[in-house]
Amino acid sequence: TDWKRDRENSPGSGDGHPPMPSTVDAFVRLVEAGWDSEVARRPHGQRTTVVVHLDVEQRIGALHLGPLLSDAERRYLTCDATCEVWFERDGQVIGSGRSTRTVSRRLRRALEHRHRTCAVPGCEATRGLHAHHIRHWEDGGSTELDNLVLLCPYHHRSHHRGLITITGPAGRLVVTDSDDRELHPGSLARPPSNPPPAVPPCPGPTGERADWWWYDPFQPQPPPSTN
Numbered sequence: 001t002d003w004k005r006d007r008e009n010s011p012g013s014g015d016g017h018p019p020m021p022s023t024v025d026a027f028v029r030l031v032e033a034g035w036d037s038e039v040a041r042r043p044h045g046q047r048t049t050v051v052v053h054l055d056v057e058q059r060i061g062a063l064h065l066g067p068l069l070s071d072a073e074r075r076y077l078t079c080d081a082t083c084e085v086w087f088e089r090d091g092q093v094i095g096s097g098r099s100t101r102t103v104s105r106r107l108r109r110a111l112e113h114r115h116r117t118c119a120v121p122g123c124e125a126t127r128g129l130h131a132h133h134i135r136h137w138e139d140g141g142s143t144e145l146d147n148l149v150l151l152c153p154y155h156h157r158s159h160h161r162g163l164i165t166i167t168g169p170a171g172r173l174v175v176t177d178s179d180d181r182e183l184h185p186g187s188l189a190r191p192p193s194n195p196p197p198a199v200p201p202c203p204g205p206t207g208e209r210a211d212w213w214w215y216d217p218f219q220p221q222p223p224p225s226t227n
Contacts, residue, residue: 125152
């Protein structure tokens with residue numbers, strides 16, 4: 001349902017055929033469902049392990065024994081993650097690196113104290129929040145409090161797909177939509193998922209349809225002069 005709602009208004013969706021998720025989309029939703037249940041049980045525990053093969057030069061990512069990932073999906077999966085680096089040559093493992101971009105328990109608690117809900121203005125989501133690097137880790141962003149915010153899965157996906165832009169630092173966060181309009185606490189955080197209700201015409205006092213027309217209001221005349 002979330003996948004269809006995200007893509008109902010996307011370009012190319014008006015061909016009359018309902019959108020169908022791919023294997024990658026189904027996998028990402030499965031990971032998110034596991035995140036939510038794991039966060040409720042262990043808020044600071046490590047989450048699902050995902051094996052992704054990356055081409056360092058071309059920045060192409062593919063799931064282990066799975067399909068290729070788009071750039072947005074690759075960034076999304078590795079944003080709030082512990083990355084264990086393994087070096088390969090011609091498909092053979094030749095070495096390993098250290099774990100990186102880890103958000104520690106202490107740092108996670110500080111994030112939850114600062115942002116008790118999703119950091120996008122107008123969103124009050126509190127469950128399953130992801131720790132997001134404002135300046136992406138692979139672009140040189142640090143895993144520090146000033147470069148981290150908590151986002152709900154919906155807005156985390158929206159950011160990596162380019163639907164919203166998040167700039168910092170975290171203390172002066174600015175979130176803009178795809179039309180470069182800044183979002184405020186009164187903004188609509190998510191598009192409505194249901195069509196508007198079918199409201200019948202307002203009946204008048206005797207049951208007929210109410211109609212409006214222009215009229216000249218009554219103007220009282222001055223009292224007659226006694227002179």
